[in-house]
Amino acid sequence: MGVxxxxxxxxxxxxxxxxxxxxITILRPNTNKILNGIFAYAMLSFEDVFTSMGTGSTGxxxxxxKYLGKTKTVLAPLxxxxxxxxxxxxxxxxxxxxxxxxxxxxxxxxxxxxxxxSGEIRVPIKE
Numbered sequence: 001m002g003v004x005x006x007x008x009x010x011x012x013x014x015x016x017x018x019x020x021x022x023x024i025t026i027l028r029p030n031t032n033k034i035l036n037g038i039f040a041y042a043m044l045s046f047e048d049v050f051t052s053m054g055t056g057s058t059g060x061x062x063x064x065x066k067y068l069g070k071t072k073t074v075l076a077p078l079x080x081x082x083x084x085x086x087x088x089x090x091x092x093x094x095x096x097x098x099x100x101x102x103x104x105x106x107x108x109x110x111x112x113x114x115x116x117x118s119g120e121i122r123v124p125i126k127e
Contacts, residue, residue, distance in 0.1 A: 007051030011040040013092050025063050035081045037088035042073055
């Protein structure tokens with residue numbers, strides 16, 4: 001909802017609790033027709049289309065389910081989707097691992113940096 005954020009697409013694949021605000025639209029695929037990975041990247045490619053679908057007054061635009069439901073895309077047969085989906089899953093696994101590693105590294109940084117700055121711990125310098 002609102003100019004600047006309306007139509008933005010995000011893919012959530014890491015298993016964790018999520019809180020979703022009432023103005024966020026959650027799209028889920030009909031997996032009998034389109035596989036999850038294919039759907040996720042297809043929705044990312046529609047971000048500009050979704051952004052242009054805003055209805056309502058200035059600053060309070062929102063996406064209408066009526067217009068979202070009319071969005072069309074061409075789908076490959078499921079057998080072909082399965083081949084591409086495997087590649088997309090591998091890419092997403094790497095993205096997720098990197099995300100989790102970044103969280104760990106950020107936590108280590110936040111633990112060590114104050115101790116380094118205060119002189120509580122020192123890093124020996126070899127000459």
